[in-house]
Amino acid sequence: MRSVVRAGLLLAAFAGPALAEPDVLAKPEGELVLQVHGAIGRTNLNGAAVFDMAMLKALPKVTLDTSTAVTDGVRRFDGFLMRDLLVHVVARGDTVTATALNDYVIEFDAREFSRYDVVVAYQMDGKPLLPSGKGPLWIVYPRDQHAELQDIRYDYRWVWQLKRLDVE
Template sequence: MLIRHCLVVATLLLAGPGLAQNPAEPLPSPEGEVKLVVSGQIAATNQDDEAHLDLDLLETLPRHELTTSTSVTDGVIHFEGFLVRDLLEWLDANGETAVAIALNDYIVEIPLQDFYDYDVILATHMDDQRLTRRDKGPLWIVYPRDDHAELQDIRYDYRWVWQLHRLEIE
C-alpha cells in the first residue's frame, strides 16, 4: 500500500503542479446590474470566459479603507472598497497587465505588479457616500498616493480610472 501511495505522489509531482491543483470554482452569477466585467487571463468565470460582477459579488471581497489626496479632488479623501489584488486572486488572474476601460472609453494599461506593490483599491465609496456615475463611480481605481512619494508622479495619475467598467488581463 505504501508503494502505491508513493507512486501516486511521484506521478503527480512529475506531471507538474497543474494536476495537483483544483480548477478554479465557477463564480456565482450576478443578480443585480453588472458593474464590472473582467476578461482575459482569468480562471474563475461566470459567463463565457469572463467574470461579470455586480456590487453584491464585489462586496464579498474584504473591505479596505484608504485616505489620500487625489489630483482631481480637493483635500484628503476617505475611500472604501476592496484591494485590486484580492479581486485578481479571487479570479485566479495570470498576466502582466490589466487594461482598464472606463464608461467613457478611456483606456489605460496598468502593470499588475502595481496591485501587489501598493494597496490599490477599487473604490465603491468616497467620504462615506457610495460612488455614482456623477461622482466617478460606481468603481474608481485609487492608489495610496500620499503613502508613497513615487505615486505622486503623473504616470500614476493616468492609472486612476474612474467609472471603471472593464478589466482585461493580458
C-alpha cells in the first residue's frame, strides 16, 4: 500500500505555447526515464507522455546552485523547470503527484511550479544523477533563493529517483 504525502492546496492549471504544438510527442528511442499520466494534452504511448533522457535534455536547460537537506554545501543542479515539462505535455490539472523508484509518493499543488523555479535535475555538480544515488531525476527546490523553502515541509517535496508524474 502506498501512502501519499499532501504538499499543499490543490488549485492551478497549465496552459501556454505548447497548446499550439501537435498533440503527439515523439517516441522515445532510449531507455524510459519518466512517465507523465493523467490530465495532459500531448501523449506518445497509451495516453501517457513517456520520455527518455535525450527527450528530457531537449527541454530548455536550467542550472540551479543551492544547498540541500541531504548533501553538504551548495551544489550545482542541471535540468529543466517542472513548469516547462508540464507546459510541454499540456498539463491541465490542479495537482501533480510524483512517484519515486522506491514508491515514495507526494502530491504537489501545481501552483508551486509557477511560484518557484522548481528544477527536475539530471545532473549534480556536472555529473549525471544515477539510480544508485538520487537519479536519474531529482526534484530540486531553489531553497537558498527563498527563505520559506528552507522549512522541513518543503524537504519532503525533493523527490529523488523520480519515475512518474500524475496530473489531476
